[in-house]
Amino acid sequence: MSKIDALKKNQSTYDVVVIGAGAAGFFCAGNIAENRPDLSVAILEKSNKILSKVLVSGGGRCNVTHACFEPKELVQFYPRGKRELLGPFTRFGPSDTISWFEDRGVALKVEDDGRMFPETDNSQTIANCLQHTAFSSGVQLLLNTEVVALDRKNDRFELTLRDGEKLHARFVVVAAGGYPKATQFAWLTAIGHHITEPVPSLFTFNIPGHRILELMGVSVPHATVTLPEHDIITQGPLLVTHWGLSGPAALKASSAGARKLSQCGYHCKVQVNWVNMASNTVVEKLLKAKRNNESWQSGPWQDIGLPKRLREFMLQESGVDRYQRWADVPDKVLESLATCITEYELEAKGKTTFKEEFVTCGGIDLKEVNMKTMESRFHPHLYFCGEILDIDAVTGGFNFQAAWTTAWHTAQAIISN
Numbered sequence: 001m002s003k004i005d006a007l008k009k010n011q012s013t014y015d016v017v018v019i020g021a022g023a024a025g026f027f028c029a030g031n032i033a034e035n036r037p038d039l040s041v042a043i044l045e046k047s048n049k050i051l052s053k054v055l056v057s058g059g060g061r062c063n064v065t066h067a068c069f070e071p072k073e074l075v076q077f078y079p080r081g082k083r084e085l086l087g088p089f090t091r092f093g094p095s096d097t098i099s100w101f102e103d104r105g106v107a108l109k110v111e112d113d114g115r116m117f118p119e120t121d122n123s124q125t126i127a128n129c130l131q132h133t134a135f136s137s138g139v140q141l142l143l144n145t146e147v148v149a150l151d152r153k154n155d156r157f158e159l160t161l162r163d164g165e166k167l168h169a170r171f172v173v174v175a176a177g178g179y180p181k182a183t184q185f186a187w188l189t190a191i192g193h194h195i196t197e198p199v200p201s202l203f204t205f206n207i208p209g210h211r212i213l214e215l216m217g218v219s220v221p222h223a224t225v226t227l228p229e230h231d232i233i234t235q236g237p238l239l240v241t242h243w244g245l246s247g248p249a250a251l252k253a254s255s256a257g258a259r260k261l262s263q264c265g266y267h268c269k270v271q272v273n274w275v276n277m278a279s280n281t282v283v284e285k286l287l288k289a290k291r292n293n294e295s296w297q298s299g300p301w302q303d304i305g306l307p308k309r310l311r312e313f314m315l316q317e318s319g320v321d322r323y324q325r326w327a328d329v330p331d332k333v334l335e336s337l338a339t340c341i342t343e344y345e346l347e348a349k350g351k352t353t354f355k356e357e358f359v360t361c362g363g364i365d366l367k368e369v370n371m372k373t374m375e376s377r378f379h380p381h382l383y384f385c386g387e388i389l390d391i392d393a394v395t396g397g398f399n400f401q402a403a404w405t406t407a408w409h410t411a412q413a414i415i416s417n
């Protein structure tokens with residue numbers, strides 16, 4: 001009999017059962033067990049792995065949080081959960097995350113763009129810290145243990161496992177992550193909870209067959225991406241890949257438009273301003289270069305901020321005759337060059353998963369959860385934390401921050417109960 005089987009046979013009742021051995025589950029279980037050694041706490045995990053997303057996150061470095069310490073500013077990064085997270089972030093935000101890890105011997109560092117990583121640049125450091133916190137405080141772990149049903153039996157919950165066994169608990173925390181399919185929520189909708197339909201977020205845009213793909217590898221630091229049919233405008237670095245558009249500006253657009261884009265089958269217009277400047281400003285710079293009789297090589301390019309390959313592409317797209325002197329190019333042609341640079345029209349047909357980070361938009365309806373305690377409004381002593389909730393953010397450490405924050409609130413509610 002394996003150690004896990006032995007554990008299951010020996011104990012079928014716990015004070016607290018946490019479903020899911022991910023970031024939220026470990027953080028929650030560890031906090032409870034550290035503060036309430038009198039409670040028996042178990043994490044149930046359906047797979048044979050723990051903290052698997054933490055380990056692969058941030059390209060193996062784990063982008064733990066973001067150096068954004070003002071809750072009102074922080075919530076702007078959450079297309080889902082913006083309003084509801086304001087209170088929770090006020091009580092436990094990025095500075096608390098930094099202190100929490102620091103108190104347990106893990107120093108975090110901040111990068112120029114605000115993303116925070118462990119100083120070791122190794123996600124294993126974060127996984128080790130979470131495991132140590134939980135296991136040194138007596139949390140038990142049951143692997144290959146999938147919960148398929150949850151029932152309320154008097155003052156307890158009865159959890160039915162995939163193999164038919166039953167476990168019982170006074171408190172149940174659902175930290176089961178983002179389910180990509182609505183059917184996977186069946187065991188939670190069966191007890192009366194509702195979900196907002198899950199759809200993917202944080203993906204890149206496919207632009208099949210377009211000549212822009214010749215520019216694979218070209219990136220600009222300050223682009224504006226507009227999805228005109230969906231009223232979505234985002235800004236940031238943008239990268240041309242061999243299948244389409246990626247980089248922060250594209251990912252933010254995918255996050256902001258996750259649901260609408262799913263509805264239109266990821267087929268939509270995409271307008272790119274490659275330099276994040278008004279068309280008039282670019283026209284003025286081009287006309288000034290014309291007046292000064294500048295050459296095609298020098299010109300105002302550095303000022304406009306177009307990389308060489310992109311510049312050559314734009315000249316070609318707008319029909320500029322490269323054998324003409326700049327001074328001889330008609331103003332109309334320069335205007336159309338400025339339009340190309342600031343309002344370049346593309347058509348997205350499909351999406352590609354962003355391997356560095358992807359999340360589910362959708363999940364347990366936040367109206368059914370008390371955001372002070374993360375307790376179900378239908379079932380006392382049932383809690384939700386992490387990506388199972390209808391909360392998700394853009395890239396940058398915000399998704400983990402939501403997991404730490406909601407798990408911390410859950411833990412506090414159980415600790416003080």
Ligand SMILES: Cc1cc2nc3c(=O)[nH]c(=O)nc-3n(C[C@H](O)[C@H](O)[C@H](O)COP(=O)(O)OP(=O)(O)OC[C@H]3O[C@@H](n4cnc5c(N)ncnc54)[C@H](O)[C@@H]3O)c2cc1C
Pocket residue numbers: 019020021022023024025044045046047049050051052053054056057058059062063064065145146147148175176177178355356357358359385386387388396397398399400401403
């Ligand atoms: C490749 C990748 C990289 C990422 N990088 C970052 C990053 O750097 N920074 C950032 O902020 N975010 C990142 N994210 C997002 C972040 O990883 C998630 O938002 C976060 O892990 C959610 O944590 P969670 O504990 O809620 O869910 P999860 O980490 O998904 O954990 C849920 C666990 O529950 C288990 N489970 C599910 N159902 C059951 C059941 N019925 N019974 C028992 N167990 C069950 C699952 O097997 C899983 O282990 C990344 C995501 C991916 C995919």
